[in-house]
Amino acid sequence: DQQVKQNSPSLSVQEGRISILNCDYTNSMFDYFLWYKKYPAEGPTFLISISSIKDKNEDGRFTVFLNKSAKHLSLHIVPSQPGDSAVYFCAASFGNEKLTFGTGTRLTIIP
Amino acid sequence: DAGITQSPRHKVTETGTPVTLRCHQTENHRYMYWYRQDPGHGLRLIHYSYGVKDTDKGEVSDGYSVSRSKTEDFLLTLESATSSQTSVYFCAIKMGGGSPPDTQYFGPGTRLTVL
Numbered sequence: 001d002q003q004v005k006q007n008s009p010s011l012s013v014q015e016g017r018i019s020i021l022n023c024d025y026t027n028s029m030f031d032y033f034l035w036y037k038k039y040p041a042e043g044p045t046f047l048i049s050i051s052s053i054k055d056k057n058e059d060g061r062f063t064v065f066l067n068k069s070a071k072h073l074s075l076h077i078v079p080s081q082p083g084d085s086a087v088y089f090c091a092a093s094f095g096n097e098k099l100t101f102g103t104g105t106r107l108t109i110i111p
Numbered sequence: 112d113a114g115i116t117q118s119p120r121h122k123v124t125e126t127g128t129p130v131t132l133r134c135h136q137t138e139n140h141r142y143m144y145w146y147r148q149d150p151g152h153g154l155r156l157i158h159y160s161y162g163v164k165d166t167d168k169g170e171v172s173d174g175y176s177v178s179r180s181k182t183e184d185f186l187l188t189l190e191s192a193t194s195s196q197t198s199v200y201f202c203a204i205k206m207g208g209g210s211p212p213d214t215q216y217f218g219p220g221t222r223l224t225v226l
Contacts (some may be wrong), residue, residue, distance in 0.1 A: 006153075032213045043115075043201055043217035044154070087155055091214040096140070097161065097205075098169070103153040 023090035134202030142205035
């Protein structure tokens with residue numbers, strides 16, 4: 001049972017435009033959500049997170065939105081840059097010990 | 112930089128042989144994790160540790176064992192490697208202090224191929 005789902009395996013966006021990556025979850029107990037970015041041959045790196053008590057968190061070009069009623073979160077990257085090309089994983093947790101990851105979305109920024 | 116190293120970085124082995132992967136951290140973090148990454152599956156938790164000699168299973172623990180005899184080292188052992196264990200293995204730690212809660216930081220990974 002996949003508790004965290006990223007239904008788009010890949011996404012291509014023109015440089016300078018907005019990239020929107022989506023993530024759905026099924027477990028209403030999740031209370032913290034994170035996005036990670038992964039380049040080939042490297043470990044995932046933490047990007048941004050949001051607590052379930054908020055609906056938006058912003059850090060520079062990256063904004064995460066949380067819609068608890070829809071059990072949906074999204075990551076917006078504005079403007080998209082070539083260095084943003086990577087695989088993005090969303091993750092969720094409750095109980096502060098373990099993370100459950102989605103399957104990832106490969107983002108390609110077209111120059 | 113969370114000060115995590117993994118060794119070896121690449122390994123090719125044969126079916127049925129034992130394999131041990133090592134994760135080493137330099138900053139005394141309590142929680143350490145082992146994940147595997149496979150296409151179409153994302154990152155899946157194998158085992159984790161919440162202190163010396165304290166470990167628990169993740170969602171894909173069959174065929175794997177772990178040990179943590181020192182705070183800085185978390186070992187993952189494949190007792191008898193199978194081709195289905197060909198994967199990229201990542202170690203992670205959970206940082207406290209100024210980091211957001213629940214945030215884990217990952218090592219560079221070990222690519223394991225079982226022939």
